[in-house]
Amino acid sequence: MDCATCEALIDAYADGELSADMAVALERALPQCPGCRQRLEEARLLRDALRAAPVPRAPDSLRANILAALPAQGNGATVVAMPRHAAAAPSATRRNTMRWAAAIVVALGVGWAGGRFLPTTADAPQEAREIVDGYLRVTATDRPVDVASSDRHTVKPWFGGRVAYAPPVHDLTTDGFPLVGGRVDVIDGRKTAVLVYQRNRHVLALFLWPGDSPGVSSEVRNGFGLRRWSHGGFVFHAIADLALSDLDRFAAALNARLDAER
Numbered sequence: 001m002d003c004a005t006c007e008a009l010i011d012a013y014a015d016g017e018l019s020a021d022m023a024v025a026l027e028r029a030l031p032q033c034p035g036c037r038q039r040l041e042e043a044r045l046l047r048d049a050l051r052a053a054p055v056p057r058a059p060d061s062l063r064a065n066i067l068a069a070l071p072a073q074g075n076g077a078t079v080v081a082m083p084r085h086a087a088a089a090p091s092a093t094r095r096n097t098m099r100w101a102a103a104i105v106v107a108l109g110v111g112w113a114g115g116r117f118l119p120t121t122a123d124a125p126q127e128a129r130e131i132v133d134g135y136l137r138v139t140a141t142d143r144p145v146d147v148a149s150s151d152r153h154t155v156k157p158w159f160g161g162r163v164a165y166a167p168p169v170h171d172l173t174t175d176g177f178p179l180v181g182g183r184v185d186v187i188d189g190r191k192t193a194v195l196v197y198q199r200n201r202h203v204l205a206l207f208l209w210p211g212d213s214p215g216v217s218s219e220v221r222n223g224f225g226l227r228r229w230s231h232g233g234f235v236f237h238a239i240a241d242l243a244l245s246d247l248d249r250f251a252a253a254l255n256a257r258l259d260a261e262r
Contacts, residue, residue, distance in 0.1 A: 003033050005139050005140060005241075006026060006030070006033055009022065009026050009136075009222065010036060010040050013040065014040060014043040014044050015047065019129075019133055021133075022133060022136055025136075025140055127187070127188060128221060130187045131187065131237045131239055132221055132224060134192075134194065134205065134207060135205045135224060135239045135240075137185065138183070138185075138194065138203060138205045144180065144196050145180055145181030145183050146158075146181070146183040146184065147181050147182050148180065149179075150178055150180070152169040152170060155169045155179065155181060156168075156169040159182065159193050162184050162191065163192065167195070167234070168208075168234065168257075168261070172250070172254065172257070175250075175253035176253075177197045177250050177253065178197065178198050179195065179197055180196040180197060182194060182196065187207060187209075192207055192208070194207050197250070199242055199246055202241055203240060203241075204242065204247075204250065205239050206236060207237040207238075207239070208235065208237070211230060211233075211234065211235040212235070214230070216228065216229040217229075218247065223241065224239050224241050225242050225243060225247050226238070226239045226247075227244065227250075231254075231255045232255075232258040232259070232262070236254070
């Protein structure tokens with residue numbers, strides 16, 4: 001695991017959000033990286049400080065807004081505020097009210113506090129988490145590909161018998177993304193073709209399988225840019241420690257090659 005990958009995983013490791021295998025890989029890399037050890041110590045100090053920080057009390061106006069926003073129950077009855085000193089066990093209606101209140105507290109309270117919710121690895125969809133873990137498997141080894149070649153006529157046949165489909169393979173050197181080779185990974189319990197490209201000295205991994213998923217999504221997760229789209233009968237996930245604009249250029253170049261091949 002190189003230093004850049006190690007550093008990108010520090011926050012998730014400090015919060016206990018890494019998978020077991022990635023945590024072990026990081027722990028093995030830390031002794032050789034004083035900068036990452038220092039970064040981990042700072043992350044732990046920040047985590048402990050946040051846990052010890054006092055929780056601000058929301059103003060009474062927030063409670064009034066919550067009560068005003070609570071929906072009427074299905075029987076037409078209007079929800080009313082219960083006295084704080086009431087000792088009776090909560091009824092089903094009251095429990096429903098409490099659930100609604102909790103949801104509204106989150107929505108209004110975050111806005112009132114001026115905070116911003118940032119999804120963590122644990123909050124991410126399982127597929128996105130597996131793509132990130134797959135990318136780390138690519139970059140954590142000196143042998144990132146199983147078949148090393150920029151020749152599509154070498155790489156594409158290699159997948160025969162290894163995955164249940166024939167992935168489209170294109171060298172994008174003229175677009176600034178030379179093909180390094182291919183490998184097989186497991187995503188969501190299925191063998192998946194992975195094409196590995198370079199952008200300057202950065203590694204870009206493309207996970208792909210047959211399918212059609214409308215829309216395009218782009219995000220930054222664990223410090224890596226991740227772009228998801230479908231084209232030409234395939235679903236693509238491109239991931240790299242690059243700006244999302246670079247992944248957009250990569251997707252546009254690949255889509256153009258797929259269209260030209262039709």
